[in-house]
Amino acid sequence: MSGVRDDVPQLPVLVDAPPAGQPSLTHLDSPGRVRRETLRQIVRSKTFLLGAVVTLFWLVCAIFGYWIAPYHPIDESFAPSYESPSWSHPMGLDRVGRDVLSRVIVGARSVIVVAPAAMALGVTLGSILGLVMGYFGRWVDNVIGRILDAVLAIPLIVLAILILTALSAGQEGINVSSWQLIVVIGIAFTPPVARTVRSAVLAERDLDYVQAAKLRGERAPYVMFAEILPNVTGPIIVEATVRLGYAVFTVATLAFLSYGPQPPSPDWGLQIAEQYADISLAWWATIFPALAIASLVVAINLITDTVQQVLDE
Amino acid sequence: MTAVDERAPALELRDLEIAYRVRGRDREVVRGISFTVGKQQSYGLVGESGCGKSTVALAAVRYLPRNGRVTAGSLQVAGRDVLALGGEQLRGYHRDVVSMVYQNPGSALNPTIRVGKQVTEVFALRGVRGADARERALAILREVRIADPEQVLRRYPHQLSGGMQQRVVIAMALATDPSLLILDEPTTGLDATVEAEVIDLIAELQDRHHTAVLFISHNLALIRKTCQNVGVLYAGELVEEGPTEEILQNPRHPYTVGLLRCLPRGGVRKDSRRLDTIRGFLPAIGEHLPGCVFVHRCGLAQPVCATEKPVDTPVGASHRSRCHFHERAQQLPHDTEGAAVAPVAVDRATTPLLRVDDLTKTFRQEGHEIKALAGVSAVLWAGETLGLVGESGSGKTTFARTLLGIVEPTSGTVEVDGRPLPPTLGSRSSDDVAALQIVFQNPDSALNRRHTVRRMLKRTLAKLARVSGGAAEARAGELVEAVRLPERALSARPTGLSGGQKQRVAIARAFAGEPRLVVCDEPTSALDVSVQAAILNLLVDLQGSHRTSYVFISHDLGVVRYLSDRIAVLYLGRLMELGPAATVFEPPHHPYTEALLSAVPTIDGEQRTRIELEGEIPSAADPPSGCVFHTRCPRKLGEICESEEPPLAEVEPEHLLRCHIPLEELRVMQGAPHEQPVAP
Numbered sequence: 001m002s003g004v005r006d007d008v009p010q011l012p013v014l015v016d017a018p019p020a021g022q023p024s025l026t027h028l029d030s031p032g033r034v035r036r037e038t039l040r041q042i043v044r045s046k047t048f049l050l051g052a053v054v055t056l057f058w059l060v061c062a063i064f065g066y067w068i069a070p071y072h073p074i075d076e077s078f079a080p081s082y083e084s085p086s087w088s089h090p091m092g093l094d095r096v097g098r099d100v101l102s103r104v105i106v107g108a109r110s111v112i113v114v115a116p117a118a119m120a121l122g123v124t125l126g127s128i129l130g131l132v133m134g135y136f137g138r139w140v141d142n143v144i145g146r147i148l149d150a151v152l153a154i155p156l157i158v159l160a161i162l163i164l165t166a167l168s169a170g171q172e173g174i175n176v177s178s179w180q181l182i183v184v185i186g187i188a189f190t191p192p193v194a195r196t197v198r199s200a201v202l203a204e205r206d207l208d209y210v211q212a213a214k215l216r217g218e219r220a221p222y223v224m225f226a227e228i229l230p231n232v233t234g235p236i237i238v239e240a241t242v243r244l245g246y247a248v249f250t251v252a253t254l255a256f257l258s259y260g261p262q263p264p265s266p267d268w269g270l271q272i273a274e275q276y277a278d279i280s281l282a283w284w285a286t287i288f289p290a291l292a293i294a295s296l297v298v299a300i301n302l303i304t305d306t307v308q309q310v311l312d313e
Numbered sequence: 314m315t316a317v318d319e320r321a322p323a324l325e326l327r328d329l330e331i332a333y334r335v336r337g338r339d340r341e342v343v344r345g346i347s348f349t350v351g352k353q354q355s356y357g358l359v360g361e362s363g364c365g366k367s368t369v370a371l372a373a374v375r376y377l378p379r380n381g382r383v384t385a386g387s388l389q390v391a392g393r394d395v396l397a398l399g400g401e402q403l404r405g406y407h408r409d410v411v412s413m414v415y416q417n418p419g420s421a422l423n424p425t426i427r428v429g430k431q432v433t434e435v436f437a438l439r440g441v442r443g444a445d446a447r448e449r450a451l452a453i454l455r456e457v458r459i460a461d462p463e464q465v466l467r468r469y470p471h472q473l474s475g476g477m478q479q480r481v482v483i484a485m486a487l488a489t490d491p492s493l494l495i496l497d498e499p500t501t502g503l504d505a506t507v508e509a510e511v512i513d514l515i516a517e518l519q520d521r522h523h524t525a526v527l528f529i530s531h532n533l534a535l536i537r538k539t540c541q542n543v544g545v546l547y548a549g550e551l552v553e554e555g556p557t558e559e560i561l562q563n564p565r566h567p568y569t570v571g572l573l574r575c576l577p578r579g580g581v582r583k584d585s586r587r588l589d590t591i592r593g594f595l596p597a598i599g600e601h602l603p604g605c606v607f608v609h610r611c612g613l614a615q616p617v618c619a620t621e622k623p624v625d626t627p628v629g630a631s632h633r634s635r636c637h638f639h640e641r642a643q644q645l646p647h648d649t650e651g652a653a654v655a656p657v658a659v660d661r662a663t664t665p666l667l668r669v670d671d672l673t674k675t676f677r678q679e680g681h682e683i684k685a686l687a688g689v690s691a692v693l694w695a696g697e698t699l700g701l702v703g704e705s706g707s708g709k710t711t712f713a714r715t716l717l718g719i720v721e722p723t724s725g726t727v728e729v730d731g732r733p734l735p736p737t738l739g740s741r742s743s744d745d746v747a748a749l750q751i752v753f754q755n756p757d758s759a760l761n762r763r764h765t766v767r768r769m770l771k772r773t774l775a776k777l778a779r780v781s782g783g784a785a786e787a788r789a790g791e792l793v794e795a796v797r798l799p800e801r802a803l804s805a806r807p808t809g810l811s812g813g814q815k816q817r818v819a820i821a822r823a824f825a826g827e828p829r830l831v832v833c834d835e836p837t838s839a840l841d842v843s844v845q846a847a848i849l850n851l852l853v854d855l856q857g858s859h860r861t862s863y864v865f866i867s868h869d870l871g872v873v874r875y876l877s878d879r880i881a882v883l884y885l886g887r888l889m890e891l892g893p894a895a896t897v898f899e900p901p902h903h904p905y906t907e908a909l910l911s912a913v914p915t916i917d918g919e920q921r922t923r924i925e926l927e928g929e930i931p932s933a934a935d936p937p938s939g940c941v942f943h944t945r946c947p948r949k950l951g952e953i954c955e956s957e958e959p960p961l962a963e964v965e966p967e968h969l970l971r972c973h974i975p976l977e978e979l980r981v982m983q984g985a986p987h988e989q990p991v992a993p
Contacts, residue, residue: 037336208759212822214738215717216776217746230763 041310051302058296061105062112069102073266082282092284094275100285103266104292110260110267111296114181115247121186122247123240126193131224131232133194134201141198148191156246157253160184164259176259185250189243196239200232234311241304245297252293268293321392323493323525324350324373329386331368331377331549333598340599342368344549344606345386347625350493350542353523357536357557360546361572361841362812363595366529369546370495373527374413375403391492408438412486416498418478422470428481429466435488449488457484457514474929476507480514487518495527500535504704505868506926509912512538513923531841533573534914537561542631545569548596548606551625555632561916565634567611567645574647575846577875578916582894583698583853587649588875590850591843594811605637612646613638649850659694659878664731666862667693667716667830672725674711674886681934685711687886688725693879695829696856698863700877700894702870702909706930708886709866713832716864717749729829747777747826754835756815760807766793766818767803770825777826792821795858796851813844817851824855830862837872849875870913874898882906885933885941888961892968900983903972904948907983940973948982950974 042048061068071078081097083089091100129148133141151159163184168175204210205228213223254260255269263270268289275285331343343365350356358366371377372388375395388395391410398406415421423431429450436446447466454462457480470478479499486494496515500508516539519526528539536543537557544554545568553566564570574589581588593610596602604619605611611618615637623637636642674686686708693699701709714720716727718738727734729748735741753759760769770789775781780788793802796817807815816836823831833852837845849872855861867873873880873894880897882890882905890903897906904924911924926945931937937944943954953973961969964976972979 208753208755209761211719212751212753212759212819213761214719215746215749215751216773216826217738217743218776227761227764231761 038310042306045306045310047302048306051299051306054295054299055303058108058292058299059112061108063109065106065109069099069105071099071102073103073106074098074264075102082278082285084282085284091288092282094271094282094285095278098266100271100288103271104268104288107266107268107271107289108292108296110178110255110265111248111251111269111293114178114185114251115244117182118185118189118251119240119243119247121182122189122243123193123236125186125190126239127197127229127236129190129194130197131201131229134198135205135220135224135228137202137205144194145198148194151188152191156188156250157257159188160250160254161257161259163187164254175262176254181251181254181260185247185254188250189247193236193239193243196235197232200235201228204228204231238304238308238311241300241307245300245304248293248297248300320352321389322349322351323354323391324356324527325387325389326369327387327389329369329372329388330384331365331372331381332384333378334380334382335598338599339384341384342381342549342598343372344602346546346549346551347386348544348551348554350525350527352492353525354542355519355526355528355540357528357530357540357543358546359530359533359536359543359572361531361595361843363598364546365549366531366546367497368549370413370497370527370529373493373495374407374411409489410491411493411495412489412491413495413497414479414482414486414499416501418475418482418502419470421482422478424470426469427466428468428470428473432466432481432485432488435485439489453484453488454481456487456518457481459484474507475503476511476929479503479511483511483515483518487522487524490522491524493527494524495529497529498531499528505870505909506704506912507929508535509914509923510925512914515539532914533561533576534916537916538914545572548602550606550635552607552636553632553634555629559629559632563629563632563643565628565632565639565642566607566636567613567642568607570642570645571610571648572842573916574645575842576916577846577849577871580898581875583849583856583876587850587853588846589647589649590847592648605635607636612648613641613644659696661694663694665692666695666697666730667691667699667864668726668728668731669716670726670728672712672715672727673723674708674715674720675723678934683933684936685886685933686715686722689881689883689886689888690725691879691881691888691891693830693862693864695862696860697878698856698865698876700873700880701864701866701883702868702873702880702906703883704909704930705868706885706933707883709883710834711886712883713751713834713864713866716830717751717832718746743777748829749832750823750826750828750830751832751834752816752819752823752836755839756812756819757807757839759819760815760822762807765804765806766810766821769818769822770803773822773825788825792825793818795824795855796821811844812840813848816840816844816848820848820851820855824859824861827859828861830864832864832866834866835868838867838869845872852876870898870910882909885931885936887941887971888969889942889971890969891961892965892970896965896968901976901979902983903970904946904974904979905942908945908947940971948974948979 076096076098078089078093078097078099081093081095083093085092089099089101091104094100129144133144164176164180167180210223210227213227251260252269255267256273258273261267261270263274271289272286279286327347328345329343330341330345332339332341346369358369360366368381372383373390373395375398383396393406393410395406432450432454433446436449441449450466451462454465459465459477459480465473465477465481473481500511503511512535528536530536540557542555543557543560544551545566547568553560553564553569560569561573564573571589571591575591577588591610596606596609604621605623608614608618618637623635625633625635626639628634628639669689669691672686672689676683676685689712691699701712703709711720715722718734718736718741721736734745738746767789770792771785774785774788778788789803790800793800798814798817802810802814810818837848840848852863853876856863863876865873865876877894879892880894881888882897882903884905889905890897898910900907908924908926924947928945931944939955939957940959943949946954950973959971959973961971964970970976
């Protein structure tokens with residue numbers, strides 16, 4: 001059922017009914033209104049609100065962490081190490097006597113910077129490839145598709161580790177910059193995004209408006225980016241939110257495996273890596289950074305669910 | 314199951330009101346409908362899209378969408394209060410009492426299950442299993458005139474043609490021997506010849522089974538063939554009801570009168586008169602209408618019509634109308650949207666605008682060669698319309714696409730103004746590209762839903778007419794005005810426009826580059842009849858003012874005849890007949906043309922006896938020997954038709970025919986007083 005606008009004056013009756021051949025525009029929804037309606041529907045959802053609040057909290061921590069945190073995250077001056085949670089240190093102290101709460105708050109930064117950037121890169125590359133594959137089809141689709149399949153066949157973490165190790169070859173130890181992380185995760189995310197976009201493009205490619213664009217002599221890039229792309233934004237947005245959740249997880253996992261910030265950084269994954277061996281001794285030093293990761297991933301997934309639901313309707 | 318009154322009518326609606334909940338508000342879609350379908354009777358429900366036809370049907374089978382609900386009134390089927398049924402009762406109701414056939418048979422059958430299993434399942438539900446169920450399935454398929462039921466049972470749905478699928482669905486619907494059979498636009502997706510067969514079948518089955526039928530359609534001619542009574546639905550109200558013939562001959566509601574006038578019938582042509590339209594729009598869903606629902610669009614409306622609801626008035630034996638001025642309904646002023654047409658003078662002495670010579674297109678598919686076009690030649694002068702007629706698979710669309718350069722021909726040439734065109738779009742100059750444009754069938758997919766009308770038109774102007782900036786803005790305004798849209802339409806996106814308005818935008822876009830030839834690919838088949846008339850008038854006007862030629866593809870022969878100067882009849886990629894419209898549509902003509910014309914149900918005059926075509930259109934991968942039509946030709950001569958392909962010969966001046974039967978013999982065969990072919 002198409003919706004109906006109720007605030008538009010209906011056709012005047014009788015004498016000033018529009019003369020034939022001068023049809024007034026109908027009572028249908030304007031696209032602006034539909035978009036506002038969609039946004040309102042998203043914002044009204046409780047799951048979205050919960051997700052947004054948690055995400056926003058970590059965003060604030062990432063930006064203002066040093067001001068919010070009660071202590072300096074790498075200050076080792078507290079004692080005794082592995083002190084259990086108390087009033088002065090609500091999340092306790094870690095092995096070298098650092099305040100866990102402060103480290104969790106400040107540690108948000110590396111994930112919050114790297115994950116969205118990696119997602120953006122993956123979605124951009126994936127969208128371009130998906131458009132090219134879906135639009136040209138035939139051998140272009142086949143060649144790119146097989147290459148992407150090959151990339152997909154390697155587990156994400158293994159792929160990332162391979163590339164990162166290769167990048168730091170010849171150096172002493174592993175030294176991974178945020179840039180490298182972003183590029184590597186972005187590339188690893190490209191194949192699944194490309195697949196999603198490709199299938200959306202396939203549904204659009206044969207519609208008559210694409211044919212009409214060709215019939216006025218448009219070239220392929222225009223047809224792909226100006227005609228088709230605006231019509232596949234729905235799946236791209238959903239894919240982007242899904243990837244963001246994965247990106248957070250991937251960044252933390254790589255940091256845990258020491259492919260990321262190096263000590264004494266308060267990065268969550270690194271914290272877990274440093275502390276988990278002693279988890280039976282001091283659970284708080286491991287559990288709280290782990291909960292931080294989980295809360296952010298779950299929050300992003302809540303947002304994803306709402307967006308997906310509303311866009312599907 | 315509880316005892317039900319055996320004498321109860323098959324379907325009885327009393328003041329039924331149905332609302333859809335949209336954005337938190339109930340919008341009334343069906344506004345108090347009452348009608349009765351007696352036992353063994355057939356009742357047609359006619360109306361344009363959005364009037365509530367399908368909603369009524371869905372309510373009757375209790376399949377309203379989740380946001381829809383019955384807000385008032387009662388609905389009884391064979392004595393059962395349908396609205397009160399729940400759980401097991403509802404299952405029993407679906408199993409034993411009511412059956413429904415939907416518009417698209419392809420989606421009514423499960424694509425992964427063989428037809429046999431799906432048909433026998435219907436019997437299994439009623440306790441008949443194994444060999445018995447199989448016997449019954451074979452019997453019911455024979456009854457819907459499926460020649461080889463054993464074969465069909467072993468097939469998957471996609472291995473059957475659309476007509477065959479719909480027969481299977483009808484067989485399944487009848488298998489339960491229901492008290493009420495609901496048919497919702499059962500032939501809309503089918504070819505005219507197949508449609509005619511299915512409609513005949515429905516009429517015949519109804520005679521034999523005495524099942525009560527509710528037939529929903531936008532096509533009055535089909536209802537005439539199948540139904541004793543008809544109800545005309547408008548904006549969720551039954552505006553007129555009565556015996557079908559009575560309503561057609563003596564309509565007593567201005568909407569019915571307008572609807573009947575919109576159809577290009579009785580062989581009218583663009584140079585004889587304009588088509589009537591119904592101005593304005595269907596009221597919005599849920600709009601508050603204190604008076605008559607039709608008041609905004611009625612040429613007879615008086616002040617009282619806007620304020621007071623007309624009552625359901627008997628105007629004859631079981632004929633009722635909901636109009637304050639029903640006795641004057643037939644005096645409804647003609648609404649032809651503009652002045653009479655000035656026919657385009659066609660100058661045949663000049664170079665033809667379009668010359669197609671021996672155009673052939675062979676597709677390759679899995680090692681097979683499929684001849685979609687086999688040596689088609691045609692000539693068209695500026696300002697003329699060439700109508701393309703034929704069943705699906707006859708090559709109409711391939712022909713159009715080859716002209717446009719979307720499909721590269723295997724051989725043959727296309728000349729415009731005496732210049733040969735390069736075969737593909739990519740190799741054509743932008744002048745060549747601008748010269749040939751197209752109006753697509755479905756305006757929803759033809760316009761980019763993310764772009765404004767302004768953006769579409771200005772981009773087209775920039776590419777094809779090389780105007781930009783202020784000049785383009787001015788031209789876009791002119792184009793919008795030329796297709797009779799208000800200027801603010803420029804800022805609208807397709808989602809804000811109705812189907813007819815979208816098609817006007819598509820036409821404006823096609824005319825932006827001052828084309829010499831516009832291909833119209835079924836431009837009105839997705840539109841309602843009142844909108845169709847306005848679009849056809851517009852096309853005629855634009856042809857008059859721009860001297861544009863059209864290649865007009867349509868399955869609606871009345872529409873083709875209205876607009877075309879010359880007609881080309883295609884069958885399996887071959888030209889069977891080509892000539893002036895009047896000549897082709899009047900006998901003597903090709904036996905295939907004859908069959909096509911006879912398949913079209915009429916609204917006025919006697920029904921023609923339909924010439925049945927046997928079987929289905931053969932595969933283009935393996936066309937019959939000799940005359941490709943001989944396998945289905947009702948006038949086949951004999952061996953010569955199977956062995957030798959007849960030449961396309963000029964049997965009369967300008968009239969080309971591909972048939973072994975001499976023209977004089979065809980004249981005698983078809984010569985009986987032949988009435989005007991008319992479209993639905």
